Amino acid sequence: MRPGTIKQILLITDGCSNQGEDPVAMAALAREHGITVNVIGVMENDVIDDQRMREIEGIAANGGGISQIVYAKQLAQTVQMVTRKAMTQTIQGIVNSEIQQILGRDVTMEDLPPEKRSEIMEVVDELNETANLEVLILVDTSASMKYKLPTVKEALLDLSLSLNSRAGNNLFSLFIFPGKKNGIEKLLDWTPKMESINMLLPKLASKGMTPTGPAIREAIGQFNRKRSLIRGLLTRNDEGTFEESV
Numbered sequence: 001m002r003p004g005t006i007k008q009i010l011l012i013t014d015g016c017s018n019q020g021e022d023p024v025a026m027a028a029l030a031r032e033h034g035i036t037v038n039v040i041g042v043m044e045n046d047v048i049d050d051q052r053m054r055e056i057e058g059i060a061a062n063g064g065g066i067s068q069i070v071y072a073k074q075l076a077q078t079v080q081m082v083t084r085k086a087m088t089q090t091i092q093g094i095v096n097s098e099i100q101q102i103l104g105r106d107v108t109m110e111d112l113p114p115e116k117r118s119e120i121m122e123v124v125d126e127l128n129e130t131a132n133l134e135v136l137i138l139v140d141t142s143a144s145m146k147y148k149l150p151t152v153k154e155a156l157l158d159l160s161l162s163l164n165s166r167a168g169n170n171l172f173s174l175f176i177f178p179g180k181k182n183g184i185e186k187l188l189d190w191t192p193k194m195e196s197i198n199m200l201l202p203k204l205a206s207k208g209m210t211p212t213g214p215a216i217r218e219a220i221g222q223f224n225r226k227r228s229l230i231r232g233l234l235t236r237n238d239e240g241t242f243e244e245s246v
Helices: 023-032 050-062 072-103 114-130 143-163 197-203 212-237
Strands: 005-013 036-043 067-071 132-140 170-177 185-191
Touching: 005 072, 005 143, 005 212, 023 036, 023 050, 023 212, 036 050, 036 072, 036 143, 050 067, 050 212, 067 072, 072 114, 072 143, 132 143, 132 212, 143 170, 170 212
Parallel strands: 005 036, 005 132, 036 067, 132 170
Antiparallel strands: 170 185
16 A cells, blocks of 8 residues: 655744635645645744634644644744644545554544554554655744744755655745736746755745745646646656656
């Protein structure tokens, strides 16, 4: 069994969406496309209000992902934790699906004897390190994020170092919003390594409103665009067949 490619949008925001489509609905659309949406809500020393909390939790829930509220100073550790925890959640969902196909719809991993669960968790742990991973990092750079962006920069560098130690293939891309015409702006196209992020981080400057919904919608398109490019290259170069991601 192999999970194909695990696709994630990692949204870093303070939950102040105020322009364009509903981000919760766009997260549900991402899930329909096989993309998990994880959300890290960043705050300073104040308590995040209920409306922002509901937005952050709603985006993650409808995107099939994980949400985490965190103080800016704890962001680096949280970015790594959420990314890896979401991978485990995705793989466990695939494993449960396999189990149900074999043993019946109502059976999950929790229903198995302890020794069988232990064996399956070993497989899950191995797949966490060997499965292919695509992460589109989507950073809110609106005015309300101004004092949180320095910590975001450090967190992204730490994430790069952490995930590059995996055996599986990694692909990263980095987009910010609002970008030009209030859409998203590409800082880093799909790449297996994020070393070049050092030169890009100074571009993380706060401005404007918070079009979170449109940003998620455009992020979905970036996954589809990458798949089309790969298909085109394989067709032109006759290098083999393209395997669909899960």
